[in-house]
Amino acid sequence: MSQARVYLDNNATTQIAPEVLEEMLPFLRDKYGNPSSAYSFGGNLQKDLERARDRTAALFSCHPTEIVFTSCGTESDNFAIRGLVDAYPEKTHVILTKVEHPAVKNQAPYLRKKGLRVTEIGVDRQGRLDLAELAAAMDNETLLVSCMLANNETGVIFPLEEICRIAKEHGVFVHTDAVQAVGKIPLDFSRLPVDLAAFSGHKFHAPKGVGGLFVRRGLKIRPFLIGGHQERSRRGGTENLASIVGLGRAAELAAGRLGEEATRVRDLRDRLERGILRSIANSEVNGDPEHRVPNTTNVGIHFIEGEALLLALDKQGICASTGSACASGSLQPSHVLRAMGVPFTCVHGSLRFSLSTYTTPAEVDYVLETLPVIVGRLRELSPFRSLREIEAFGA
Numbered sequence: 001m002s003q004a005r006v007y008l009d010n011n012a013t014t015q016i017a018p019e020v021l022e023e024m025l026p027f028l029r030d031k032y033g034n035p036s037s038a039y040s041f042g043g044n045l046q047k048d049l050e051r052a053r054d055r056t057a058a059l060f061s062c063h064p065t066e067i068v069f070t071s072c073g074t075e076s077d078n079f080a081i082r083g084l085v086d087a088y089p090e091k092t093h094v095i096l097t098k099v100e101h102p103a104v105k106n107q108a109p110y111l112r113k114k115g116l117r118v119t120e121i122g123v124d125r126q127g128r129l130d131l132a133e134l135a136a137a138m139d140n141e142t143l144l145v146s147c148m149l150a151n152n153e154t155g156v157i158f159p160l161e162e163i164c165r166i167a168k169e170h171g172v173f174v175h176t177d178a179v180q181a182v183g184k185i186p187l188d189f190s191r192l193p194v195d196l197a198a199f200s201g202h203k204f205h206a207p208k209g210v211g212g213l214f215v216r217r218g219l220k221i222r223p224f225l226i227g228g229h230q231e232r233s234r235r236g237g238t239e240n241l242a243s244i245v246g247l248g249r250a251a252e253l254a255a256g257r258l259g260e261e262a263t264r265v266r267d268l269r270d271r272l273e274r275g276i277l278r279s280i281a282n283s284e285v286n287g288d289p290e291h292r293v294p295n296t297t298n299v300g301i302h303f304i305e306g307e308a309l310l311l312a313l314d315k316q317g318i319c320a321s322t323g324s325a326c327a328s329g330s331l332q333p334s335h336v337l338r339a340m341g342v343p344f345t346c347v348h349g350s351l352r353f354s355l356s357t358y359t360t361p362a363e364v365d366y367v368l369e370t371l372p373v374i375v376g377r378l379r380e381l382s383p384f385r386s387l388r389e390i391e392a393f394g395a
């Protein structure tokens with residue numbers, strides 16, 4: 001297959017759906033008024049804003065007034081946690097998990113500096129949360145549990161219903177970072193009793209720079225962005241209307257793709273995963289294979305450097321991702337894989353492929369032709385090679 005680009009990094013970001021772009025364009029060209037203006041050229045746009053809110057709320061089976069539009073998933077996570085902490089100053093304890101995205105995880109130092117206690121709950125080798133540890137961590141001072149719905153690196157889905165049940169027994173609020181779950185699995189906030197849930201447009205074929213927070217009706221929360229009266233005074237700032245309209249359309253498209261289309265994507269993901277495990281020795285799946293979003297696979301390829309693998313894949317036009325980040329010259333293994341106890345021969349060589357509705361069987365086949373050749377070549381050069389030989393001799 002001659003292929004310009006095979007994009008299998010949809011957990012990083014997604015392409016804007018053509019239908020989404022189409023609906024956005026009038027708001028970038030002619031309909032540039034400010035929805036807060038008194039005259040009709042601006043004020044009439046309120047109805048477009050509210051239509052987008054209705055469409056978004058429909059995806060989550062919640063009331064439109066429970067949706068607050070923001071600039072991104074990171075802002076939504078900050079709004080949720082800081083907004084709740086500021087609304088309940090008498091509570092002094094927050095619980096997170098060890099595998100949260102930096103948008104949540106990196107709030108821990110801020111919270112500690114503010115004088116709060118922060119507990120981070122661990123996961124097992126398959127990335128599953130330790131619910132007994134969670135229950136034991138709650139006490140009278142606990143305000144909030146923040147647990148993601150689906151992990152961005154492994155795709156593992158967390159048992160939010162169970163987490164909510166435990167939290168409610170202790171009178172504790174629940175925030176979920178749902179950024180990687182939206183558009184991949186059905187979400188129904190009329191049944192799932194979370195108090196807050198963050199989402200981000202660019203993860204489900206809306207543009208970058210727009211997201212939102214589900215805030216359950218009646219919940220006391222302080223605004224994070226303090227300013228004008230927009231979003232019922234819960235988030236100041238002139239609305240990014242074109243992108244919000246795009247997000248509304250993307251939510252509608254996502255709702256229509258949760259059935260058969262999700263199964264098609266899952267089948268493609270499984271074909272990719274099976275093919276990799278079959279053709280590459282010493283490879284394994286990281287994360288609970290049963291409870292995962294349908295588009296994600298994280299494959300650990302032992303005795304190899306993930307960064308080298310990514311560069312070689314890039315040369316062949318394939319976009320994927322690794323949990324390692326090259327920070328100040330030293331490779332930092334992913335905090336998620338470390339929390340899972342992935343062995344060091346594998347933690348550096350873990351690759352994440354994340355598919356989308358635009359992924360084709362031919363693209364998957366191209367990866368399956370290309371990846372084993374690259375791995376074979378790199379393993380010959382691998383600094384881990386001697387270790388492999390040591391292991392082969394059983395030392």
Ligand SMILES: Cc1ncc(COP(=O)(O)O)c(C=O)c1O
Nearest residue numbers: 072073074101103152179180200
């Ligand atoms: C789980 C999770 N939470 C939050 C974010 C941040 O979203 P945004 O890029 O919209 O700020 C991401 C982005 O990768 C994510 O994967």
